[in-house]
Amino acid sequence: MSDARFLGPDKEENAWLKVGNISGVFGVKGWLKIYANTDKKENILAYKPWYVERNKVRKEVKVKAGKPHGKTVIALLEGVDDRNEAEKWVGSDIYISSDQLPTLRKDEYYWSDLIGLNVVTVAGEEFGVIKQMLETGANDVIVVEGERERLIPFVLNQVVKTVDLDGQQMIVDWDADF
Numbered sequence: 001m002s003d004a005r006f007l008g009p010d011k012e013e014n015a016w017l018k019v020g021n022i023s024g025v026f027g028v029k030g031w032l033k034i035y036a037n038t039d040k041k042e043n044i045l046a047y048k049p050w051y052v053e054r055n056k057v058r059k060e061v062k063v064k065a066g067k068p069h070g071k072t073v074i075a076l077l078e079g080v081d082d083r084n085e086a087e088k089w090v091g092s093d094i095y096i097s098s099d100q101l102p103t104l105r106k107d108e109y110y111w112s113d114l115i116g117l118n119v120v121t122v123a124g125e126e127f128g129v130i131k132q133m134l135e136t137g138a139n140d141v142i143v144v145e146g147e148r149e150r151l152i153p154f155v156l157n158q159v160v161k162t163v164d165l166d167g168q169q170m171i172v173d174w175d176a177d178f
Helices: 041-046 083-087
Strands: 016-026 031-036 050-054 057-061 063-069 072-077 093-097 118-121 126-134 141-145 149-153 160-164 169-172
Touching: 016 050, 016 072, 016 083, 031 041, 041 063, 041 072, 126 149
Parallel strands: 118 169
Antiparallel strands: 016 031, 016 093, 031 072, 050 057, 050 093, 063 072, 118 126, 126 141, 141 149, 160 169
16 A cells, blocks of 8 residues: 555546545634545645635635645645635535556555455455445454445455456455354
């Protein structure tokens, strides 16, 4: 996995990846609180440009400055110079183009690539589709939605036998009763 482990796909267009959202304002000079979906919150600042979706319109924005602040990141966007203007951006989602992501090595995957894959056991039993991924202390966990929800540890070569992104399928060695 990589920095963009928390990314979820934009269902309308796979070329866009949601990396966070604007959760509030900070101070009176236009700074915004950013909730980042990236592995390390401050890494959201490395992606340029941002595309902010506001009122159902996605617009390219330039980040003038930014830094970590508590559990969030604060950022100053070009053209946002006071608190009143900043408040208009609260609730907006932040996207990047998928071509901004680094190329992964063999057997590394972005979560956005895994969400939506069909999960099948080595015996051929269909479990359902990957709904989301969860980070735990030890291993990432696959949440599979089918006839019932299953939580499967993402452990390559042990539990997860193959990932076929082109075929939209993941083969797992997992008991159906778990």
